[in-house]
Amino acid sequence: MSKVKETLEERTATYGxxxxxxxxxxxxxxxxxxxxxxxxxxxxxxxxxxxxxxHKIVRAVNGDSTHVDNWVDIAGYATLVSEELTKTxxxxxxxxxxxxxxxxxxxxxxxxxxxxxxxMSRYEGFRG
Numbered sequence: 001m002s003k004v005k006e007t008l009e010e011r012t013a014t015y016g017x018x019x020x021x022x023x024x025x026x027x028x029x030x031x032x033x034x035x036x037x038x039x040x041x042x043x044x045x046x047x048x049x050x051x052x053x054x055h056k057i058v059r060a061v062n063g064d065s066t067h068v069d070n071w072v073d074i075a076g077y078a079t080l081v082s083e084e085l086t087k088t089x090x091x092x093x094x095x096x097x098x099x100x101x102x103x104x105x106x107x108x109x110x111x112x113x114x115x116x117x118x119x120m121s122r123y124e125g126f127r128g
Contacts, residue, residue: 014064014067015059015062015064016062017062020062021055021059021062021063025054025058028057029051029055032054045080045084046081046084049077049081052073052077053074053077056070056071056073056074056077057070
């Protein structure tokens with residue numbers, strides 16, 4: 001048996017079926033993205049950590065919930081965000097914003113549109 005096949009069999013035994021994990025993880029991540037308010041600034045590092053934590057939660061729910069590595073990884077990603085947050089800087093950085101505009105159908109409400117390229121260019125790291 002090849003090393004790759006052996007590893008995949010071990011992962012399936014520990015975490016469950018890959019396709020199921022992929023579907024569950026993607027649905028959970030999309031649900032979280034759908035509920036991020038448009039005006040909320042979420043740095044890329046934080047968004048990645050959120051996505052990885054969600055993935056680790058799915059692995060625990062779908063597979064062996066007593067597999068300690070899942071919980072260590074969750075704590076690790078949370079620690080990385082905590083450490084980043086302590087590196088406070090006064091510079092603004094380009095952060096995640098949902099790509100779709102939020103349109104409110106009720107008359108009199110404000111329609112929020114995505115920022116213009118000019119506005120986005122003010123963020124450090126933005127390459128438009």
